[in-house]
Amino acid sequence: MPGLLGVDAAIARLVGIARQQLPDSERVALNAATGRVLAADVQSAMDVPPQANSAMDGIAFCHADLPASGELRISQRIAAGHVPAPLQKNTAARIFTGAILPAGADTVAMQENCEFFADSVRLKDIPAVAANVRPAGQDVQKGTTIVQAGARIDAAAAGLLASTGLADVPVYKRLRVAVLATGDELLEPGEAWRSGCIYNSNRPLLAALLSGWGCEVVDLGRVADSLAATEAALQKAVAEKVDVIISSGGVSVGEEDHVKAALQRLGRLDFWKIAIKPGKPVAMGDIGGIPFMGLPGNPQSVFITALLLARPFLLARQGQQNIRPHAFALPAGFSREKAADRREYVRVQIRSSASGPVLQLHPQQSSGALMSSVWADGLALLEAGASFEAGQAIPFLPFSTLYQP
Ligand code: AMP
Ligand code: MG
Helix, strand or coil: CCCCECHHHHHHHHHHHHCCCCCCEEEEEHHHCCCCEECCCEECCCCECCCCEECCCEEEECHHHCCCCCEEEEEEEECCCCCCCCCCCCEEEEECCCCECCCCCCEEEEHHHEEECCCEEEECCCCCCCCCEECCCCCECCCCEEECCCCECCHHHHHHHHHCCCCEEEEECCCEEEEEEECCCEECECECCCCCCEECCHHHHHHHHHHHCCCEEEEEEEECCCHHHHHHHHHHHHHCCCCEEEEECCCCCCCCCCHHHHHHHHCEEEEECECEECCCCEEEEEECCEEEEEECCCHHHHHHHHHHHHHHHHHHHCCCCCCCCCCEEEEECCCECCCCCCEEEEEEEEEEECCEEEEEECCCCCCCCCHHHHHCCEEEEECCCCCECCCCEEEEEEHHHHCCC
16 A cells, blocks of 8 residues: 555654564573573583593593403492593493593493493494584584574573573663553553443553563553643653553554643654554654554454554564564465465464365454454464465464464
């Protein structure tokens, strides 16, 4: 659609704005660093493993010294955690997984291939030279960059960092995000329902997404539909020294929509017309240098714009480098005859069929409806201008990846 910003271009612009400033960093204990973003490259101060060791329970020996009989006297026993003596010439060492290979030995035979006698062993099967030995530095060599700045520390990275002996790591400070929900009609769950009102579902929805993305939520609650209340809420967010402000509702051009006017008085606001469905224009601005993102009011539009637009912005603002969610191509269980003019994200479930997994479309795709999102496994991306037949592969974004940083 002419005049509209494509979703990918909008994301690139958001990421560009987000990257203009990085959070401060701090050192935290590795045990508490999982889920945080590394603030500097980490080099290993040592080889991992630090010494050559056995990958098997068995015997260690020098391959070149093995006699034709395959029989060797056992001269020592080496368990993990103990320092071995150098291997006596023409002997073998009984060895266990993780135990250090003695100097003079170069090969390990697994115990299943050994016949043990009182003080000797015979190899029933001769392994290749260096078999079953994990050399020093097999995983990591000293000085190698093991995890890069901007990486989110996941379980594997935490294990790798620990393997080099690091007790604490430099990470970016957690992003504090103020969330406010505008609307005179909003009640909080637990309040008695009264006519004219609906319950505030955007607040827990956004809070859940934000904490899943590693942000600290500063809940500013409900904001009444008046200019004064909206300004007061924004000023509170500024006083709280939050890193980002996100609001829901009140950004249309109706008389009851005061976010735009409040932002223009206190800071700066842009409306972005993005070629995305659902999701009305998203407002981007700032107050005193704090980025502001105004999402629509309808819960499903909030959900989609948060997943597709707020997520990359917030991850980039946290210093995270790789923020693309992984889309998988799966066959559509539905067709699309008439090409739409905006890119559409539809709620789908993965169903198994005789020919493999198929994406099933939920019949209710209204921007007010959340039931279909609870039912769905994720979103299928229907490109603007494209039509397709059932069975054709289309991109699928699982909620499991969108809910994660
Ligand atoms: P608005 O953009 O403020 O006009 O809101 C659009 C629609 O979303 C209206 O039907 C609102 O009642 C609804 N809405 C706005 N905020 C929320 C909220 N926090 N929870 C549930 N529905 C909302
Ligand atoms: Mg409203």
